Structures are given as C-alpha cells and as structure tokens.
Amino acid sequence: MNERRKRWTVLVLVSVVMAMGYVFWDIVSPISTSLKASLEEGGMGWSAAEYGFYAGSYSIFNIFLLMLFFGGVILDKCGIRFTGLLATGVMLLGAIINYAALTMVSPLLEIDVPFTLFGLIPGHLKTQVLVASLGFGLFGMGCDITGITVSKIITKWFIGHELASAMGLQVAMARLGTASALSFSPLIAQGFGLSASLLAGAGVLLFGFVLFVIYTFYDRHFDREQAVRRTGRIAGSAVSIDAKSETKEDSFRLRDICVILRNPGFWLLALLCVSFYSSIRPFMKFATDLMINTFGVAETTAGWLVAAIPYGTIVLTPLFGTLYDRYGHGARLLLGGSVLLLVADLLLAFPLSHSAAYALVIMLFVGIAFSLVPSAFWPSVPKLVPLAQLGTAYSIIYFVQNIGLMLVPVWIGGIVDRHTVRSNDGLSSLHVDYTIPMVVFAAISLLAVATSLTLLLSDGTKKDGLEQANMSQQ
Numbered sequence: 001m002n003e004r005r006k007r008w009t010v011l012v013l014v015s016v017v018m019a020m021g022y023v024f025w026d027i028v029s030p031i032s033t034s035l036k037a038s039l040e041e042g043g044m045g046w047s048a049a050e051y052g053f054y055a056g057s058y059s060i061f062n063i064f065l066l067m068l069f070f071g072g073v074i075l076d077k078c079g080i081r082f083t084g085l086l087a088t089g090v091m092l093l094g095a096i097i098n099y100a101a102l103t104m105v106s107p108l109l110e111i112d113v114p115f116t117l118f119g120l121i122p123g124h125l126k127t128q129v130l131v132a133s134l135g136f137g138l139f140g141m142g143c144d145i146t147g148i149t150v151s152k153i154i155t156k157w158f159i160g161h162e163l164a165s166a167m168g169l170q171v172a173m174a175r176l177g178t179a180s181a182l183s184f185s186p187l188i189a190q191g192f193g194l195s196a197s198l199l200a201g202a203g204v205l206l207f208g209f210v211l212f213v214i215y216t217f218y219d220r221h222f223d224r225e226q227a228v229r230r231t232g233r234i235a236g237s238a239v240s241i242d243a244k245s246e247t248k249e250d251s252f253r254l255r256d257i258c259v260i261l262r263n264p265g266f267w268l269l270a271l272l273c274v275s276f277y278s279s280i281r282p283f284m285k286f287a288t289d290l291m292i293n294t295f296g297v298a299e300t301t302a303g304w305l306v307a308a309i310p311y312g313t314i315v316l317t318p319l320f321g322t323l324y325d326r327y328g329h330g331a332r333l334l335l336g337g338s339v340l341l342l343v344a345d346l347l348l349a350f351p352l353s354h355s356a357a358y359a360l361v362i363m364l365f366v367g368i369a370f371s372l373v374p375s376a377f378w379p380s381v382p383k384l385v386p387l388a389q390l391g392t393a394y395s396i397i398y399f400v401q402n403i404g405l406m407l408v409p410v411w412i413g414g415i416v417d418r419h420t421v422r423s424n425d426g427l428s429s430l431h432v433d434y435t436i437p438m439v440v441f442a443a444i445s446l447l448a449v450a451t452s453l454t455l456l457l458s459d460g461t462k463k464d465g466l467e468q469a470n471m472s473q474q
C-alpha cells in the first residue's frame with residue numbers, strides 16, 4: 001500500500017472510531033421525553049432535573065478529576081496505542097454501565113443527595129440516575145480522551161499533507177454520528193424499548209474498539225518506518241533507535257506544560273474554543289424549544305429545522321478544510337465563522353420574520369458557522385503548538401471547552417426559567433421569550449469574534465502560519 005492510501009485508510013479507521021463515540025453521546029437526547037414518562041407509560045419516571053444531571057455528567061470526571069488533563073499527559077508520555085486502547089475501552093465500559101443502569105437498577109429507589117454543588121445536582125436522585133450518570137461520566141472521559149488521541153493520530157499522519165481536509169472529514173464523520181443518533185435512536189426505542197437504544201449504542205462502541213485495535217497495527221508500522229528512516233539518516237553514528245517505540249516527537253516532559261501555558265497563541269485558541277463551542281453546542285440543546293416558542297412550529301418540524309445544522313456540516317466541514325489546506329486563510333475562516341454565528345444569534349434574538357422558512361435560513365447560517373470554525377480551528381492548533389506538546393495542548397483546550405459546555409446550559413436554563421410565562425391560549429400553557437437567552441448567546445459569540453480577530457492580527461505580526469496553506473506537498 002502506498003503512503004497516501006495508507007494515511008487515508010488510517011483516517012477512515014479513526015474517524016469511524018470517533019463517530020461511534022458521537023453516536024453514543026447523543027443516543028439519549030432524542031428519547032429524553034420518553035425517559036421522563038412514567039413507569040406505567042413505559043418510561044423511567046426521571047425528572048427534568050435528573051435528566052439534566054445525567055446529561056451534564058458527561059463532563060464530570062473530565063472537569064472535577066482533571067481527567068482530560070491527565071489523559072493528555074498519558075497520551076504524550078505513554079503514546080497513541082496505549083492511550084487509544086485505554087480510552088476506547090473506558091468509553092465502552094461506561095456505555096455498558098449506562099445500559100445496565102437502565103435495565104438492572106430499579107427506578108423506584110431514591111436517595112437524598114448531601115450536597116447540591118451550587119444547584120448543579122438535584123436534592124433527590126434515583127439510584128438508577130446515579131448509576132447511569134456514573135456510566136455516562138466514564139463514557140465522557142473515554143470519549144474526550146479518544147478525541148485528543150484521534151487529533152494527534154491525524155496530525156501524525158497528515159502533517160505536511162492534507163491536514164485540514166483530513167480533520168474536516170473526521171469532524172464530518174462525527175457529525176454523521178450525531179445526526180444518526182438523533183434520527184435512529186427514537187426508532188430503536190419505539191421498536192424495542194428505551195434500553196435497546198443504549199444497547200445498540202454500546203454495540204457501536206464495541207465496533208469502534210475493534211477498529212482501534214486494527215489501527216494499532218498501522219501505528220506500529222508507521223513508527224517502525226520512521227525509525228528506519230532516522231537510522232538511515234544517522235547511519236554510522238553510535239545512536240540506536242528502538243523501532244518498537246513511538247517516534248521521538250512523541251516523548252513528553254512535564255516542563256512542556258509550562259511551555260504550553262506560557263504560549264499566548266495557545267490561550268487565544270483555548271479562549272476561542274470555549275467561547276465558540278459554548279455558544280453553539282448549548283444553543284443546539286435549546287434550539288428545538290426556541291423554534292416552537294419563537295416560530296410557532298410543531299415539535300417534529302422544530303426537530304428537523306435544528307437537524308439542518310449537523311446535516312449541513314457533513315458536507316461543508318471537509319469542503320472548508322480543503323480550502324484551508326490549499327489556500328490558507330485559517331484565521332479569516334475562524335473570524336468569518338464567529339461573525340456568522342453572532343449575526344445568526346442576533347437574528348434569532350430579534351427575528352425579522354416569524355416564518356419557518358426564516359428559521360431554516362438562520363439554521364443554515366449556524367450550520368455554515370459550525371463548519372467554518374471547526375474546519376479551521378483544529379488544524380490550526382499544531383501551527384501554534386509543537387507535536388511533542390500537542391496531546392497536552394489538546395487536552396487543556398478540551399478541558400477549558402468542557403467548563404463552558406457544563407456551565408453555559410445551566411446558566412441559560414436559569415434564564416429560560418425566568419422568561420417562561422403561562423400563556424392564555426389554553427393550548428400550550430407555557431411560553432418562553434427567548435430574547436434574553438439569545439442575547440447571552442450573542443454576547444458569548446462576540447467574545448469568539450474578538451478572539452479570532454486578535455488571532456488574525458497577531459498572525460499578521462508574529463507569522464504563526466494560520467493564514468498559510470497546510471499542504472507543503474501533494
């Protein structure tokens with residue numbers, strides 16, 4: 001197999017592994033209403049607060065046990081193969097615990113929670129919710145560590161080649177995973193029961209684990225070839241390189257963390273990541289409700305309007321990635337995406353029309369923004385951070401991103417509660433005015449605009465290469 005074919009095969013393998021993670025991540029979202037239904041109606045009787053706690057538990061280990069940070073250190077210290085197997089294994093284990101909670105732990109047992117952590121934890125929790133959350137937290141830890149591992153794998157194989165196209169395709173596969181979960185999970189649950197969706201999700205993760213095992217053979221082969229090349233280059237010298245070990249670039253020293261933390265470019269990227277993703281991901285959690293309340297569409301139509309976001313990104317992310325590879329202008333792509341998101345937020349806060357067509361156009365704007373920024377953001381990180389520190393750098397970025405992803409929905413949820421009024425039309429009793437929540441999202445997007453503008457300006461003076469094409473050879 002020639003080099004080019006090998007690296008694209010690797011891309012397919014690891015993108016599918018990652019997409020499997022995204023499938024499980026959203027497997028419960030479309031069936032949450034059924035989960036909240038009573039036992040007699042075939043649900044599990046979860047309260048909205050319990051569901052919110054379960055959904056937020058994805059980030060619990062990543063944030064409170066600093067697992068993302070340690071994951072990055074393990075990646076840089078122990079290498080891709082070890083970390084990838086560990087992370088995909090933990091994802092699978094978490095998913096199995098999550099599934100087992102829904103089938104084996106009674107939803108009738110409740111416990112009183114001794115501390116509520118500033119209102120983030122409900123005062124009473126079903127033991128089933130607690131066990132499911134433990135599983136989902138473990139899954140989240142494995143999933144995000146798989147994320148940094150996959151980013152490092154793609155960088156390792158594609159640096160100097162089609163790096164942004166490759167990362168764009170990987171993100172497109174991830175979005176396909178999200179879209180598939182949203183589309184198929186309700187069908188599986190309707191046909192075979194709620195827990196069947198989770199079982200299907202766990203099955204999908206087992207498939208991902210097997211694919212990662214296959215990838216390790218490619219990885220070992222790559223390292224051996226690199227070692228042979230190096231040995232060739234230093235032929236005659238007394239230095240010997242162990243062909244079994246990973247490449248020298250992968251070795252990590254603890255003081256590298258200080259190097260990363262002292263890099264202002266890194267902090268700009270981390271700030272852009274948390275502001276952009278905190279503005280778009282939590283928005284997507286509230287978007288269906290916003291469609292119903294602001295544009296008066298039915299729940300199913302609202303779901304389809306919001307689904308236009310991930311479906312649109314499947315095509316656009318690799319397209320923008322290819323443009324970045326060939327023509328550069330990464331900082332401009334970041335700025336363009338952030339500005340577009342800001343405009344979309346404002347057009348939803350102060351709608352010019354209340355038609356479904358208007359809402360669809362805005363969702364397409366959001367989809368374009370959600371393609372522009374990720375396609376330029378992730379391949380830009382290796383331009384500001386050396387390969388030896390890349391795993392740690394990605395993990396710190398994910399860590400900062402997770403803080404926003406955990407806090408912003410809680411914040412917006414509180415604002416939504418305060419802007420919910422009982423309507424008099426006798427049909428839907430509650431109405432939410434989304435003006436203020438959307439203004440808050442717009443303010444967070446404005447921070448993303450300011451950060452990407454700073455990145456563009458500093459690239460002009462420091463020449464970090466964000467505006468340069470990624471491909472140095474075909």
Ligand SMILES: C[C@H](NC(=O)[C@@H](N)CCCCN)C(=O)O
Pocket residue numbers: 021022025143144147171174277374378398401
């Ligand atoms: C590519 C990018 N990834 C992330 O934002 C990661 N934090 C997600 C990690 C894996 C899934 N939990 C994206 O999805 O845009």
